[in-house]
Amino acid sequence: MNSTEASIALNMVPGVGPVRLRRLLEVFETPEQVLLAREGQLRAVDGIGAEVAAGIAHWEEKVDLTAELARIQEFGARVITQQSPEYPRMLQEISNPPIVLYIWGELTERDQQAIGVVGSRKTSHYGLECAKKLSYQLAYAGLTVVSGLARGIDTAAHQGALAAQGRTVAVIGSGLMDLYPPENQALAEKITSSGAVVSEFPMTFPPSTQTFPYRNRIVAGWGSGTLVVEAGLKSGALITATQALEHGRSVYAVPGQIDRPTSAGSNRLIQQGAKLVTGAADILDDLRILAPEPRKMSTPVSAIPLSTEEQSILASVDNAETPIDLIVTKSGLPMPKVASTLLALEMKRLVKQLPGQQFVKL
Structure with missing residues (x-):
């Protein structure tokens, strides 16, 4: 059993949360050693009561680790721990970061x-x-x-x-x-x-x-x-x-x-x-993050790369107020695609949304 598998098992033991696991690791150092500890040793750890200690000591009676690992593999997921480089660094800073993250x-x-x-x-x-x-x-x-x-x-x-x-x-x-x-x-x-x-x-x-x-x-x-x-x-x-x-x-x-x-x-x-x-x-x-440069007003529309859907929907928007239902009819595209594409066109400053789901070409 490796460290990740031991962490998965501990995460499945009732009552073992991030705070208790941190206290256990201060004593036993690794998740594998926590699972190997005797019940009396576990009870001696501050904040670990008799019920949790018994649950860890006899974890195999309630936790089917083999079945869980099989489910993870069959689903196409994977599990990371706080030692994984992908684990969000800021998440590690909170008082109770998750023991594992299923990805x-x-x-x-x-x-x-x-x-x-x-x-x-x-x-x-x-x-x-x-x-x-x-x-x-x-x-x-x-x-x-x-x-x-x-x-x-x-x-x-x-x-x-x-x-x-x-x-x-x-x-x-x-x-x-x-x-x-x-x-x-x-x-x-x-x-x-x-x-x-x-x-x-x-x-x-x-x-x-x-x-x-x-x-x-x-x-x-x-x-x-x-x-x-x-x-x-x-x-x-x-x-x-x-x-x-x-x-x-x-x-x-x-x-x-x-x-x-x-x-x-x-x-x-x-x-x-x-x-x-x-x-x-x-x-x-x-947050002191630089936003991407907005399109300059002098940039011609023809110079902005557009997908086929964006071109079709832009052509369906008039210089006057155009209801979204009319844009759907003109473009022949489904409403969800039209809505998301209009949002993209608005971000590119090619159309503007008006009240009542009306749009106008800029």
Whole structure:
């Protein structure tokens, strides 16, 4: 048994969390030695009670490590520990970093420069558009967008990063083989081609109300800061923002309408000192990251490289206000493709979105 396999086994023992494992490693030095320790030796470690000590000493009675390793291999995932070079360096700095991370996809050195983007599951059109645009801009600037694959803002954040052909990481509150929400399975598969879906839970571990706060601390601790796009007063996104502050990270928030319950939490964060964000430049400036040079107004449209879909959709936008439904009809492309491509064209400053999902050519 190697160190990674021992870490996987310990991660599956009930009651053994990151804090207890750190205390055990201070005494036994390696995960393998922890599993080999006698029950009395384990009980002698500060903070390790009789129940946890018994669970570790007799771990093979409850943990089927062979089956778990087989599931990991068959699924096409892999597991990293804090000793792995890919393990997010900033995540190692929090008080309770995950014992292991199950990775579906690939992590790169670029993913060390990241920003969390979170918000409510129940959101407005305004919130979704802000999440997509800001995530597009942040990913285009080179930051990896880390979010939770949940409905609403999280989904929009991943979509925006993908539309920019940037990097995004989805941290889920369940095992990789029990992905939640199930309707985001296709999005998760797409993320693995430009990032990774990540979990600290065993492969078949089910989602629950207890697992999502664990997921949130990873989102909050992975990068340099957390952006709250839209959140009610009781939103889990506020818990993530609080965790980010506890980790010593910056917190950013998008202002919303004062009469919308979905904006009450994010507006409250701004009152409490979160940096107000109206564009990605506010975050990039704060983190001292240079944004890519915007296209100069004198650059002719013909000199900007466009995909076939971008050319078709740009041709479908008039110089006057053009509804998105009309753009769909003219281009003959499905609504999701039109929406993501319009976002790309807007970032290239070729079209502008107006209220009511109207677009105009610049």
